[in-house]
Amino acid sequence: MDLFEKIEILGQAAQYDICGSYLCQGKAGHRQKSPLGRWIYPAVMPDGREIRLLKVLMSNVCENDCLYCCNSCTQDFRRVSFQPEELARLFFQLWHSRRVQGLFLSSAVAGNTETVMTRMLETVEIIRWRYRFRGYIHLKILPGASFSIIEQAVRLADRVSLNLEAPNPQRLQKIAPQKQFDHDLLSRMKWIRKLADQGWRTRGGQTTQFVVGAAGESDKEILTTASSLYRDLGLRRAYFSAFQPVPGTPLENHPPTSLIREHRLYQTDFLFRQYGFSVDELIFDSQGNLPLKADPKLTWALNHPEWFPIDVNTASKEQLLRVPGIGPKSARRILKLRRQHRFRDLKDLSAVGAIASRSAQFVLLNGKRPQMSKQLQFGL
Template sequence: MEIEKKLEFLGKAAQYDLCGEACSPMVHRLKDDLGRWLYPAVLPDGKRVVLLKVLLTNACVNDCLYCANRAGRDCPRMAFTPEELASTFDALWRRGLVKGLFLSSAVDAKPDDVMARMVAVAEIIRRRYGFPGYIHLKVIPGASKAAVEALARWATRISVNLEAPSPEALKRIAPAKNFTENLFAPIAWIKELVEEGKVLLPAGQTTQFMVGPGGEKDRELLRLAQSLYRDFGLRRVYYSAFQPIPDTPFEDHPPTPAWRENRLYQADFLIRRYGFTVEELPFDSEGNLSREGDPKLLWALKHPEFFPVEINTADYYQLLRVPGIGPRSARRIISARRKGNINCLEDLKRLGIVTKRAAPFITLKGKKPTFQMSLI
């Protein structure tokens, strides 16, 4: 019963760490008949699986102002031993309840000591139990390069939570952390380790920002995200809308609205998959994205010189600038054109295009289709 209690408690405590498109605090967890907490997630290859997402411990020596696990907060504390957690995961895997592990931890000792316990969990799972699948491991702030390398040897994916886009913003939410030494340096180390062939990391590395309490602007977040993608090869940047937690210094701080998190993901996707740059995105005078419309549509409305785009002749990247057309549907259009012209909105709809959004910005064989504008 003690192990089950730890799994229930530390599984719930892991809800604030994001690990995939469907692995967030707003996604419903799956509870099995023994009360264990499991999370649906989309892996980097697009497969939908269930992960055991859990903390090694929620005991922490750090006092980050927003965090549920901060040292100054009066709450129960628990911890797994590596043996306990590894054997628990193995039992869940062999029962077919989970297909992977996401492991993070609060910091109850020196960072390298915590990392060593996380390494022990992964090593036991891989070597003793023969698990060949997905393991996502979270780097502890302040860990050494040697500790990061040891952790990465067992991981499919690894992540470092930057929390904020600048040293100034980080100081507002985690005054004791050093942005460059504790957080950004490990990202560079991981890139170096992969390039040197010392670790594999088939699913690469990711990071996460806490959005709101640091006073950062959307432009700051997205400018750093762009650099992380281009210069460090990150696979994903995750954005977590701040929600106040009782008995923390930020318990009365206003929550970050969900629409802001959504706009950041929309803009991030434009940078990552659509060929946009941060400089092109439609920020307001304060450097934030608008609540009123998604950034791709607002860009299109501000750039009438780019439109209309002729569906039957536009190249891939021209098609991607059209609202309602994404990477997959752009490829379908190009494929369909090899068989003949696309003549009407019904043809586009069959290809998966959101025609209500696309129609104002396109022509079909030189003619504008009829449409009804929408900002949704």
């Protein structure tokens, strides 16, 4: 089998691993195929740059029987693997021809985890040292990897990740019975944090991913775990992947998870990371899920009338961030510009990037409730 066939098979097999922010920003074309059929993903880097990543598996040979996974050992399809030399050479060709600017490397688990991770590390070492690539590399840590393997990974990669898949041991057992939540996954994330505390901190930090809806978990379970990871392990990002059934797997008849639910989880994640919200402040329904009809910040505001209205000309940054339609950038601009002049109407809010039509019922401008013009009312 030639390299082009392998990259087509193993690139497609990697599609369910989320590696960048496009999947949660609603931008079209978050995944694209090159003319040669190889999978290249645009992604937003930790510093805000957008680059093109080659996203690929080292191997799709797997001995795990995760009930939702397209690469499960029960699936009947062609199994292939890269050798470190050939994958490194292929990446160099793509990078040298300016088709890609970075690498996301993961793998199914065939045999011993250490053996698979060693091959992945050998690939990255060749790319780094022989081909002198100094750009972005995101390396997946496989469940059960040893401390020494993880130590090598954080020295070579710009970002590492380990997918928890579920929010707790009970939920993980329902979809990946061969994996141990605390021993195989969470303990390894703690090792990554330990290495960071010792000075071996990757510039992109560590991330994780949850499969949403496959195990019957609630949003509150997922967000409680994500919140603790941000607080205790310095997690850089949590990613959420709405479960979609794969034909031939034990969960092929399980209902797919709504993409709106995935979107609400991402919105809430932003509230954690950029708005100062805690999981205890969120509004959940009786099943522990986020309401789907409105975004979580608006839902919170409507359930806390005692906070409002907030005077835009005197409010603190923390207060401004609680107002629907005002985000971190517009809050900073308000604080800067109100030193020069007062905000008197909704057009002033729109001018700093706020969504004035959302903010109107929650603010005072020049001491008064604002009047919404027809243009703002209809988003013109």
